[in-house]
Amino acid sequence: MDYTVWAEKYLRHSFFIENDCRVSLYASELSTKPVIVLVHGISGDHNGLVPLAAELVTEYRVVLIDLPGHGRSDATALQDAAALQKWFLHLMDHVKKKFGPVRYVAAHSFGCSAVLTPKVLGQAKVVLINPVPTPSLMYARYARIIMNSAHFWAHIYNWRLFILLRGMTLAKYRTHESMRRVRWVGWTSKASYAQIVFQAGLVDIILDTSAYENAKNGAVAAVICGMSDTTAHERDSLDMERVFGMSRSVFIRGGHLLPIESPASVAGVLKEIMVE
Secondary structure (H helix, E strand, O other), X not given: OOHHHXXXXXXXXXXXXXXXXXXXXXXXXXXXXXXXXXXXXXXXOHHHHHHHHHHHOOOOEEEEEOOOOOOOOOOOOOOOHHHHHHHHHHXXXXXXXXXXXXXXXXXXXXXXXXHOOHHHHHHOEEEEEOOOOOEOHHHHHHHHHHHHOHHHHOOOOOXXXXXXXXXXXXXXXXXXXXXXXXXXXXXXXXXXXXXXXHHHOOHHHHOOXXXXXHHOOOOOOEXXXXXXXXXXXXXXXXXXXXXXXXXXXXXXXXXXXXXXXXXHHHHHHXXXXXXX
């Protein structure tokens, strides 16, 4: 599938203003289908969830967002996970007014930290994809290096070779089609220098484990993980149970880019979970 053509055909772009900052959204056409909000991870943008949206659009009205300082959304001050979650609550209020009640939320990686508030968990079924409740030691060290040297590597972040290496490192399900999707997202989701520096400053939120405090006791509908994802300290169903209680955990072949590597598999699990 040509995802550039698909996005141009099926997704309509809009902005809303929050505290004098633009927030960028992409939504499929008006319909009576249940609304699902898709939330991407750090250093990407909504394009990282376009392959997943393409798998869901026949049954759901998909709304994809650009997090602050990502894609076409303006940067806004986010001191901690609580500030990010407050930002997302305002976003959800806007989505409800513009697109109707939000029945489902699916968040990937860093995006998981944004959606875990009692209000969101109470009004929608929330599914987390590749959550990072506790960053692995390797990933935590990498994140600190990235944050401390952002002004240097921001100059080379969008080099073609660097994009390829980044994709090869994070993707573990390396079929021809999966790697083609990884490359497409890498070429399409190119942040500016200022955005890269801003995003590096969000690393403290990744390391803020308090973001997951509201996810205990089965509050999350399900957790979908890549079997070979090494970004989180939690690596199996028992680890996930300690964080998420009795929430269902599903492990799919792949790495940290699971919605890009295996969007059909992720969509299949989502559809099963989202049956009322």
